[in-house]
Amino acid sequence: MGSTMKFAGKVIGGAFAASLVIAGASPALGVACLSGNMCSYENINYGGLTWMGASGTFVEVPDDRASSAHNYTAYGYYAKNNAAFAQEETLAYIPKGQKHSSFSGWNDMVDHYRR
Ligand SMILES: [Ca+2]
Ligand SMILES: [Ca+2]
Numbered sequence: 387m388g389s390t391m392k393f394a395g396k397v398i399g400g401a402f403a404a405s406l407v408i409a410g411a412s413p414a415l416g417v418a419c420l421s422g423n424m425c426s427y428e429n430i431n432y433g434g435l436t437w438m439g440a441s442g443t444f445v446e447v448p449d450d451r452a453s454s455a456h457n458y459t460a461y462g463y464y465a466k467n468n469a470a471f472a473q474e475e476t477l478a479y480i481p482k483g484q485k486h487s488s489f490s491g492w493n494d495m496v497d498h499y500r501r
Pocket of ligand 2: 449450467468494495496497
């Protein structure tokens with residue numbers, strides 16, 4: 387489990403998210419990402435808690451929780467992990483418009499994104 391909830395984006399809780407599941411849609415899906423946001427999901431396949439971050443140069447998400455993402459912005463983003471000595475490492479690059487149904491080897495590792 388990650389550290390404290392430090393983030394700038396909107397957070398939509400599980401109960402609220404569940405209430406947004408519409409008939410006919412897969413119940414495994416989290417909240418659909420809105421255009422212009424760098425979205426992260428707690429679970430693979432865009433499930434669980436959803437974090438939508440506006441497309442700034444830095445997009446914060448709760449540490450060590452994201453397992454899938456949808457970059458619904460006009461910019462590519464680097465998914466970053468905090469490393470020792472106040473450094474950070476790049477885990478992956480997500481081109482604009484691209485979705486990752488799973489972060490595979492780096493699930494629950496992302497701490498923020500940078501353009
Ligand atoms: Ca996760
Ligand atoms: Ca991390």
